[in-house]
Amino acid sequence: MHREIAKGVYYVGVDDHHTELFEGLWELPFGVSYNSYLIVDEKIALIEGVKDPWVDELLDNIREIVDPAKIDYIVMNHMEPDHTSALPDLAKIAKNATMVYTAKAAPMQKSFYDVPLKEKIVEDLEELSLGEKTLKFVHAQFLHWPETMLTYLVEDEIVFSCDAFGSFGALNGKIFDDEIDMGMVESESRRYVSAIITSYLKFVQRGIAKVQDLGIGIRMIAPSHGPIYRKDPMWIVKKYLEWSSPELEKNxxxxxxxxxxxxxxxxxxxxxxxxxxxxxxxxxxxxxxxxxxxxxxxxxxxxxxxxxxxxxxxxxxxxxxxxxxxxxxxxxxxxxxxxxxxxxxxxxxxxxxxxxxxxxxxxxxxxxxxxxxxxxxxxxxxxxxxxxxxxxxx
Ligand SMILES: Cc1cc2nc3c(=O)[nH]c(=O)nc-3n(C[C@H](O)[C@H](O)[C@H](O)COP(=O)(O)O)c2cc1C
Ligand SMILES: [Fe+2]
Ligand SMILES: [Fe+2]
Incomplete structure (x- = not known):
């Protein structure tokens, strides 16, 4: 299954209804999605991979659009294996791809997988032209690992926000905020923040402030788990700000x-x-x-x-x-x-x-x-x- 989310930009992610405990700890009563995005321009870029058992499904989704052997860039915002463990199998097919990540991700990639692909280390705010479209990389240290970055698609004003603004819950083909029960999204994203992000709340506040200072337009927020926010991208930002606030409640x-x-x-x-x-x-x-x-x-x-x-x-x-x-x-x-x-x-x-x-x-x-x-x-x-x-x- 794939869906076009903007012209030449596709959702090619997968649903996991199999893993019982995320990170071996957190219950997944409604599953979880590993979101992956394909941008087809003069160059072809894949943003984020998936967990390894789902690599064939990812490849099938990509094949509905292009031959995965033609992928030029695999952008990895974050090296956690829920997004990267498909890399060794992906690398066997996308043989000419260059991996794009931060300097801190490079040694992680080597120690986790050591795949024989070229790599491109990107600096904070560096841009990469795909032809008509441009990717801009925004480092977001400790959101929630040290090597994390966000990727911004300049022309379409889409933020690929990695685990930030993520949520538990599989998507079942309904990938946008205006297609899903938002009450469910609220409780599953809150649970996701508690489980995954709680140790790094000040980095959430810092990351949001950094993006706001860039003064960029944001038409869509496309995280690596859970729905894409297009109807109201600021809804999830406001929620994350509220949940990461250091103020204690009177209870x-x-x-x-x-x-x-x-x-x-x-x-x-x-x-x-x-x-x-x-x-x-x-x-x-x-x-x-x-x-x-x-x-x-x-x-x-x-x-x-x-x-x-x-x-x-x-x-x-x-x-x-x-x-x-x-x-x-x-x-x-x-x-x-x-x-x-x-x-x-x-x-x-x-x-x-x-x-x-x-x-x-x-x-x-x-x-x-x-x-x-x-x-x-x-x-x-x-x-x-x-x-x-x-x-x-x-
Ligand atoms: C497996 C087990 C181990 C226990 N170990 C101790 C112990 O080392 N020292 C102690 O004072 N009480 C021990 N107790 C007694 C309990 O702490 C006590 O009965 C307590 O009130 C049980 O509270 P609960 O009904 O809320 O579980 C143990 C009880 C069980 C079942
Ligand atoms: Fe993660
Ligand atoms: Fe993740």
Whole structure:
């Protein structure tokens, strides 16, 4: 399948309904697309590849338009294998193509694939003429890897924005924002940002400011995953700016683990007390909530409330792993409230506290720590903690 998105510019990407976890971590209930674009001018350029199992489908899509052996340039905005692992097979067919990427991408390409094609290293804002059309390359370091760039098609005013402005969800032939349910796009792009971009939010703000300073016209934003924005290209830019804003919200999110419901009893009581105090609150049981949804809700939560049972003298593994993920995602610092239960020696909440304090986050008092099933008095302690949280959020 291919579709012309502007004169001589084609969508030739593919849908992946097979991968269960993106990057081995993030659920894909609606699949994901690897978007690839073909520009046919005096020279022929392919912008982005796909993940390797989909190379034949990509080649078939290209063959509907031109013989892939005639490709002159393969532009790689980013070296992550979801866009580049088709390269070794592509190189066997597009034998005369030149790979176009940044200087930082060159050693990555060599270490990942080492394909025997010519390469062209492009500087920031360098232009490449394809005949009537011109490509302009805009370096966008750490959006979300160090070698990333965006490619701008000058005459058609299309930004090929790589992973920036991307979204989960396969396209099923409906490739434009005006053809898709935008409610679905909003939740899947938000989940995508949480999973993939959270560690690099300041680079999102920086990248958007850089493109705005160039003062170029933008008629379309064509990312490497998810829909192409042509009806309202600024919609997704505004969303990304909102989601990457460092401001915390005036709410609390409770994230906890539980095996037999002891810790759960504290979690639901805390939630009830917070609601009674008028605090906006969300709750995630880590054994059920999908991690990217938990990150979406916790990224900007004013106060994060974390609960854990003790498991082999440590915090519950899913809680431990979530807190590690928070650290990797460089969550903005904010006060953290802690609660938990244990059966004999404890250690869960205690070690969790140490871990949080090592991240230089303030731990609110009281920490609610209970042996066995929380009794009436201990449920009262939840009230105290809820009050402290509510006062902090004022
Ligand atoms: C597999 C397993 C390991 C546990 N390890 C410890 C432990 O090392 N130290 C401790 O004090 N309690 C331990 N416990 C007891 C639980 O921490 C305690 O029962 C807790 O209240 C369970 O809370 P939950 O029902 O919310 O999961 C363990 C329980 C299980 C099931
Ligand atoms: Fe990527
Ligand atoms: Fe990607």
């Amino acid at each position: 609390a999110v409770i994230v906890y683990g539980t095996m037999y419901g002891m810790t759960h009893r504290l979690a639901v009581n805390l939630k009830k007390e917070l609601m009674n105090l008028g605090v906006e609150v969300k709750l995630h049981n880590l054994s059920y909530s999908e991690l990217s949804k938990v990150i979406t809700d916790t990224m900007r939560a004013g106060i994060l409330v974390i609960g854990t049972p003790t498991y082999d003298a440590f915090p519950f593994p899913k809680v431990w792993s979530f807190v590690n993920e928070m650290q990797g995602k460089r969550f903005m610092k904010r006060p953290i409230a802690l609660f938990g239960t244990f059966g004999w020696g404890g250690g869960g909440v205690f070690k969790l506290r140490k871990m949080i304090e090592a991240m230089k986050c303030e731990v609110l008092e009281p920490v609610v720590r209970v042996r066995g099933r929380p009794n009436e008095q201990e449920i009262e302690d939840c009230k105290k903690l809820a009050k402290v949280i509510a006062d902090r959020l004022k």
